[in-house]
Amino acid sequence: xxxxxxxxxGSWPFSIVPEYSAPQLADYLAQSGIRRxxxxxxxxxxxxDPMLANRKLLAAVRRTPALAPLPIVNPLLANWREQLTELGxxxxxxxxxxxxxxxxxxxxxxxxxxxxxxxxxxxxxLVLTARLEDERHxxxxxxxxxxxCKAIAAFLARFPxxxxxxxxxxxxxxxxxxxxHANFSSDLSYAENITMMEMLRDKIAPxxxxxxxxxxxVSARAQAAKLTQSPLTAQERKLIYxxxxxxxxxx
Amino acid sequence: MRIIDVHTHPxxxxxxxxxxxxxxxxxxxxxxxxxxxxxxxxxxxxxRFPTGEQISAINDVxxxxxxxxPDYFVSFxxxxxxxxxxxxxxxxxxxxxxxxxxxxxxxICNNASDACMKxxxxxxxxxxxxxxxxxxSMTNIKQRSFHTDPADTALLARRHPDVKIIMAxxxxxxxxxxxxxxxxxxxxxxxxxxxxxxxxxxxxxxxxGVDHVLYGSDLPGRAATxxxxxxVGARLTPAERKKILYDNSARLLQLN
Numbered sequence: 001x002x003x004x005x006x007x008x009x010g011s012w013p014f015s016i017v018p019e020y021s022a023p024q025l026a027d028y029l030a031q032s033g034i035r036r037x038x039x040x041x042x043x044x045x046x047x048x049d050p051m052l053a054n055r056k057l058l059a060a061v062r063r064t065p066a067l068a069p070l071p072i073v074n075p076l077l078a079n080w081r082e083q084l085t086e087l088g089x090x091x092x093x094x095x096x097x098x099x100x101x102x103x104x105x106x107x108x109x110x111x112x113x114x115x116x117x118x119x120x121x122x123x124x125x126l127v128l129t130a131r132l133e134d135e136r137h138x139x140x141x142x143x144x145x146x147x148x149c150k151a152i153a154a155f156l157a158r159f160p161x162x163x164x165x166x167x168x169x170x171x172x173x174x175x176x177x178x179x180x181h182a183n184f185s186s187d188l189s190y191a192e193n194i195t196m197m198e199m200l201r202d203k204i205a206p207x208x209x210x211x212x213x214x215x216x217x218v219s220a221r222a223q224a225a226k227l228t229q230s231p232l233t234a235q236e237r238k239l240i241y242x243x244x245x246x247x248x249x250x251x
Numbered sequence: 252m253r254i255i256d257v258h259t260h261p262x263x264x265x266x267x268x269x270x271x272x273x274x275x276x277x278x279x280x281x282x283x284x285x286x287x288x289x290x291x292x293x294x295x296x297x298x299r300f301p302t303g304e305q306i307s308a309i310n311d312v313x314x315x316x317x318x319x320x321p322d323y324f325v326s327f328x329x330x331x332x333x334x335x336x337x338x339x340x341x342x343x344x345x346x347x348x349x350x351x352x353x354x355x356x357x358x359i360c361n362n363a364s365d366a367c368m369k370x371x372x373x374x375x376x377x378x379x380x381x382x383x384x385x386x387x388s389m390t391n392i393k394q395r396s397f398h399t400d401p402a403d404t405a406l407l408a409r410r411h412p413d414v415k416i417i418m419a420x421x422x423x424x425x426x427x428x429x430x431x432x433x434x435x436x437x438x439x440x441x442x443x444x445x446x447x448x449x450x451x452x453x454x455x456x457x458x459x460g461v462d463h464v465l466y467g468s469d470l471p472g473r474a475a476t477x478x479x480x481x482x483v484g485a486r487l488t489p490a491e492r493k494k495i496l497y498d499n500s501a502r503l504l505q506l507n
Contacts (some may be wrong), residue, residue, distance in 0.1 A: 016426060016450045032484070134445050137388040137423050190446070194279070194471035214446065221484030222447035222477045229283070229476035 002224055003036040003242035003251070004029060005127075006167045006189045006212030007067075009060055010042035010053060012132075014139035017217050022064040025216060030066070032221040033228065034213070036242065037067050038095075038249055044072035045102050045132065051083055058090055068251055070127060071096050074103045075115035084115075088122040094249045095125035095165075100151075101144045102132070107155040116159050125248060128152065131168040131190065132214070149173040156181040165248060167212055171196060178204035185248065187212030188226060188240075197230050206236040210245045252284040252483075253493075255500040256475065258383070258419060258443040258467030261324070262293040262312050270319060276471075277320050283475055286497070287506060289467075290316055291383065292329040294358040299397065301331050301360070303338045310342065314350040325504060327354035327383055333361050336370035343374040353504055354381040363399040363407040372411040381503060382407075382416045387423035387444070401428030408438040415503060417465065420444030421451055429455045432463070439503065441467030442495070447481035452495070461491045465500050 007029065011019040020028060022039075029037050039061060043053030054071035061067040071087050073080060073096045087093045096119070100107050107128075119126055131146035152166060156177065163183045171191040177184045178200075186204070189212035193199055200209065213223040227240060245251065261276050262268050280288055292313045297305040309329050317324040328346035330339055346352040355375055361367055363384050375382050384407065389400040401424040408416045416438050418424060422445035424431075429451075432438045440455055440463060455464050468478035482495055501507050 016454060134422075136392055137425050137445065138391065140390045192446075192472075192474050192477060194276075194474050196474065216449055219447040219449045219481045219484050222481035225476040225480035226474060229480075 001036070001242055002032075002034040002211050002227070003038070003245040004034045004213045004215060004220070005038045005165065005210045005245050005249070006187050007037040007039045007215045008042050008217065009039055009057060012042055012217055013046070014142065015217050020216050022060040022067055026064050026066040028216055029213075029220050032224045034215075034220055034224060035066060036245070036251060037215075038070045038245065038251075039067045040070045040072050040097050045099060049077070050074050051086065054083075054087065058092065061092070068249060069093055070249075073098060075112055076103060076105045076109070080115060081118060084118055084122055084124070088124060093124070094251075095127055097127040097129055099129050099132070101147055107147065107151045116162060120162065125165065126162060127165045127167060128155070129167045130173075133217075149176060153177055153181065156184050159183070163248075165210065168214075171199065174200065175203040178208065184208065185210065185244070189214045189218070189223065192226065196226065197232060197236070206239045207244060209240045210248070211240055211242070253497040254283065254285045254466060254479065255287045255289070255497050255504075255506065256280070256285050256468050256470070256478075257289045257417065257465045257500045257504075258441045259288045259290055259470050260293060260472075261288065261290050261316055261470070268312055268315070273316055273319055277323055280323075280475065283479060285475065287323060287325055287500075289325045289327060289354070289383075289500075289504070291327050291356040294329050294356060294385075299359055300333070303331075303334050303342070306331050306334070306338075306342060307345070310346050310350075310352075313352075314346070317350065325354075325506065326350060326352045327356040328352045328380075329356045329358070330371060331360040332357065332365070332367040332371050335367070339370045340374055343378060343380070347378045347380070352380070354383055357382065357384045357399075359385060359394070359398045361397055362395060362403050364403040368407060372407070372414050375414045376411070382414055383419055383441075384416060385420070386418045386428065387420055388425055388428060390427075401431045405431040405435060405438065408432075408435045412437050415439070417441055419467070420469070421455055421464075422446065422448055425451070426454060429458050433458050439463045439465050439499070441465045442482060443467035443469035443473065443478065447477055452482060452485040453487065456487065456491060456495075461487075461494050462499055464495050465503070466496045
């Protein structure tokens with residue numbers, strides 16, 4: 001069984017992929033052997049107040065047990081404490097996602113210090129998304145760059161007590177970050193190579209890798225094949241397929 | 252499931268060109284149902300402007316790979332069109348007559364709409380070779396002076412309607428690239444490149460016709476497992492899937 005830590009509801013304005021309802025997304029993922037998924041709402045990427053989309057997300061996944069909510073928070077909005085309080089009050093929420101470059105702040109911002117403290121107090125985990133798409137061939141007017149590896153490294157070093165799951169990180173960046181930062185975990189949605197697992201094995205323990213897809217914008221079946229058709233050890237399969245996600249998100 | 256992978260670079264594997272690496276790759280490919288791989292060479296080994304000697308050395312390595320598995324690899328001759336007609340013609344003749352190469356591979360030495368492509372297309376015509384042109388949307392990548400946009404590949408196809416051309420990298424070309432390629436009977440598109448975006452293969456089939464879509468992986472930078480399952484998972488009929496994975500490339504490259 002696979003657990004996807006990087007799936008989405010809502011629509012991406014520049015994609016030809018239609019919007020899925022929560023049950024439709026769960027069915028789509030299940031067809032590729034993905035029985036559980038941690039899901040954010042794409043509306044929270046672009047709307048000025050992410051809570052509108054977060055509330056839609058929480059309502060949408062309530063009756064779809066295969067999907068767990070991962071709300072998106074903007075720590076630079078004046079009401080970020082209210083956001084966290086509201087989300088933290090929902091028992092289904094175990095973590096929040098931040099999108100620094102879509103929400104126009106740098107990871108080095110000092111305003112993240114109280115935010116990280118508040119996350120710890122609320123016992124919420126953090127998912128840091130480096131990118132949501134391939135910058136090379138996306139819609140021309142969207143000029144958001146991926147979060148640089150150096151910025152992620154500095155952030156990890158600044159908050160060593162927070163174990164952070166990063167998504168949308170390229171293979172070589174995963175290798176670099178894993179070696180120096182014990183509090184770094186990564187999904188594999190953006191990593192690919194014919195010998196991907198061989199290249200990762202020397203650099204990062206399987207306990208720090210999780211399966212992710214970008215579904216439904218990216219083919220879940222193709223992303224699943226990255227693992228299901230790789231020569232993984234039994235331990236790697238157990239951990240990366242779902243166990244690490246279960247533990248991180250307390251699923 | 253029978254597969255021909257029309258876009259591979261099996262020479263820059265992790266430990267470099269070694270027989271054991273190629274043995275592993277062929278076994279890996281066969282286990283996935285890949286019966287033939289088109290090998291395009293280590294095209295970025297010497298940067299963007301390889302010299303004539305470097306071009307020949309790259310093609311010699313491609314020939315070496317082919318010689319280890321002559322029934323598996325189908326080789327394309329890598330060219331730097333900016334080196335001029337004499338070099339292009341002699342290198343193509345050498346690779347076709349000495350090694351039996353089946354096609355030409357163009358990367359980022361120049362834009363496909365440049366005048367230096369004329370002798371390349373003349374060579375393709377003379378030796379009945381398929382041309383595979385690296386293509387990627389240049390809307391965000393500001394390199395169009397030397398890096399080919401799908402619109403440039405489509406222009407190349409319009410200028411040379413008697414030469415069969417593969418526009419590489421469906422994902423990098425995107426919806427706009429598919430629409431650029433529409434209605435050009437001598438132009439095909441391969442499914443390689445980038446993340447396996449959902450819906451794009453179906454879009455290409457709808458607009459270009461299934462006969463114009465070819466399976467490609469761009470390994471080793473991308474994984475064949477991912478590229479194959481992207482096609483298998485697309486909303487296609489079994490007959491359409493079979494055409495994309497095998498029949499279209501077999502026919503185009505006359506492999507049966």
